[in-house]
Amino acid sequence: MQQQALKVQLPEAQVSSDTTSVAVIVPSIRMLDRDAWDACFPGEVETYDYLLAVEEAGIDGFEWRYAVVCEDDEIVAAMPAFLCRYALETTLAAGRFRRTVEGIRRIFSGFLTLRLACLGSPCTETASIGFHPDIAQARRPKLFAELLDAFEAHARMEGCSLTALKDLPYPIPSGIELVLSARGYAETGGLPTAWMDIGFGTIDAYFATLSTATRKDMRRKLRSRQEVRVEYRTEFGDLLPRVMQLxxxxxxxxxxxxxxxxxxxxxxxLKGMPGRSFCAMYFVGGELLAANLLIHDEDRLIDKFFCMDGQKGRSYNLYYLSWCANIEYCLSHGMGRYQSGQAYYRNKIRLGSRLTANAMYFRHSNPLLQFVLKTISPLFAAGDDGEVQG
Known part of the structure; x- marks a missing residue:
């Protein structure tokens, strides 16, 4: 394997090593070589540059970490991670149970809130475990175990009672599952990922894949297209405050x-991923009513966030216009997959998407609390409103 420079000096408490490799936890991705990191995630759209943008975004309540296993100063395994105060009802849908939890927290501020150390990222689609392509499949569970050992030690040092992995995509490799089960991690469902293969050549051919009722509904909704102006921009400029309002x-x-x-x-x-990101903006007259942040590589378009004026945007069917605009972007740029992210599954399935399930794993440092959390975890599992296809 080609050597990559990796100069990292950390306190002993943050290092787990054996005779052939060393696992380290660093607080900034800038401490790692860009090419060495990205080499562990071939085909990934959310690359080093995307994670750097997340790290430097100043997102309140999160501390960023990066777990890597190195051999001869070269990264052979890697995962992003974060620390935060985690409220267990975060994944609960609005309702009586959630309102009850929130009411109790107004009296007892720490109720169902734990210090969490989590492998993965709140801002990525899934939590891929990165390995250098030259690492044989048979070695990967051992390297992952070293990475996990180092991260668990770091979690203890940071006072985190709950350790987790967020949104590991199915199928989970059997060797990885064995590592997690041997350490007492419990599994619960995460939010699935919605995606669509672009196996058609035109937007009309896409419509032909939909049910008769959906096809008729989409054609009706697209009549408002002539009143909407769409601009693809690679910088926000003075429109950023309006985008944030939306x-x-x-x-x-x-x-x-x-x-x-x-x-x-x-x-x-947008600034950190030139040529791999853009924002689709939807105007009616001179007013910006919706904005869609997207990132991509040569083959895949990922919808990171669609935001819209709730009242005016619906009157022009902007969600559906943006859906078709994104498919047309894939068609015109030869992209084979449109990935529309998490949530709102029922509608996405109706529009032709499939779902891939993701798993979350967690372990509390207190065995009794781990048993309790494992027992009640179905109540807190991230829900969806569509059938999951593996």
Whole structure:
């Protein structure tokens, strides 16, 4: 394997090593070589540059970490990670149970809130475990175990009672499952990922894949297209405050809320990923009514966030216009997959998407509390409104 420079000096408590490799936890991805990191994630769209934009976005309540296993100063295994105060009802849909938990927390501020150390990222689609392509499959569970050992030691040092892995995509390799089960991690469902293969040549051919009722409904909704102007921009400029207003309004309408994105996130993604990111903006007259942040490589387009004026946007069917615009972008740029992210599954399935399930794993440092959390975890599992296809 080609050597990559990796100069990292950390306290002994953050290092787990054996005779052939060393596992380290670093607080900034800038401490790692860009090419060495990306080499562990071939085909990944959310690369080093995307994670750097997340890190530098100033997202409140999160501390970023990066776990790597190195051999001869070269990264052979890697995962992003974060630390935060985690409220267990975060994944609960709005309802009586969630309102009860929130009411109790107004009296007891720490109720069902734990210090969490989590492998993965709140801002990525899934939590891929990165390995250098030259690492044989048979060695990967051992390297992952070393990475996990180092991260668990770091979690203890940081006072985190709950350790987790967020959104590992199915199928989970059997060797990885064995590592997690041997350490007492419990599994619960995460939010699935919605995606669509672009196996058609035109938008009309796409419509032909839909049911008769959906096809008729989509054609009706697209009649408003002539009143909407779409612009693809690679910088926000003076429109960023309006985009953030739309984002905050959309976030407030969402039932699931974890991280709150910042202007620096939106701006940083576009500036940090030139040629691999853009924002589709939807205007009626001179008013911006919706914005869609997207990232991509040569073969895949990922919808990171769609935000819209709730009242005016619906009157022009902007969600459906943006859906078709994204498919047309894939067609015109030869992309084979459109990935529309998490949540709102029922509608996405109706529009032709499939779902891939993701898993979350967790372990509390107290065995009794781990038993309790494992028992009640179905109540807190991230829900969806569509059938999951593996």
């Amino acid at each position: 984002y905050r309004e959309t976030r407030e309408r969402s039932g699931l809320q974890f991280e709150e994105l910042t202007p620096a996130y939106f701006d940083g993604v």
